[in-house]
Amino acid sequence: MNLLIYKTKSELLEDLADYVIAIAEKAIAEKDCFNFVLTGGNSPKDLYEMLSTTYREKLDWSKVFFFIGDERNVPPGHESYNGLMAKKSILAPLNVAADHIFFVDTTLAPEKAAIEYAKAITTHFKGADLAFDLILLGMGDDGHTASLFPGTDILDSKEVTVESVFVEKLATYRISFTAPLINKAKNVAFLVFGEAKADALKHVIEDDPKTPELYPSQLIDPIDGSLTWFLDSDAAKLLDN
């Protein structure tokens, strides 16, 4: 595991953007495409805007397939739909073709939406191992990541898939990659800013023994891939040196 701590958000974003491009270039050189899983929430918006502007000329974006690691159970045009933020900040500016975008169809019931999304991913990988080149993740101030929330059933899933999950504290369904699917990835990167995340981050990184039912981000531990945490100094302020 690599822990990278930055004084400023802009330094962090620049390094993270370089990291994304380096992984993308390697994937494209090896197999002519890059399977890139975006995270939702607020944290990644500036990164996506940076990739689609300053970094626009640094990659052949037509070789990139975009996915979303979790989705809220709201209509696709809703302001909380993770895919909408991605669409506005990176996909539309880069003119990404519709057949390179894999998002959750939330017009379906949550369970069906998860099944259809999992099917679309499996079809895209043509029966090969579901090992994404890069999965970006955020972390909530309760330690959740993707839609793996504390105390939810999906935390026990052993399936390499996408599942729907009822999140009691939000009184809503979510659709999410399971931890085993995330852990198949070749590279996983967390993007965590701000003081509000400091307490959960300390538990996630330093607790021994781990308690993933309380801090689900502890479940993320790629089997053969790399795990990198991009943190600002506010989020990292409680970590032991």
Ligand SMILES: O=C1O[C@H](COP(=O)(O)O)[C@@H](O)[C@H](O)[C@H]1O
């Ligand atoms: O609800 C969600 O929250 C997490 C964390 O979001 P952030 O804005 O605090 O970074 C996010 O990673 C996830 O995709 C989203 O659905």
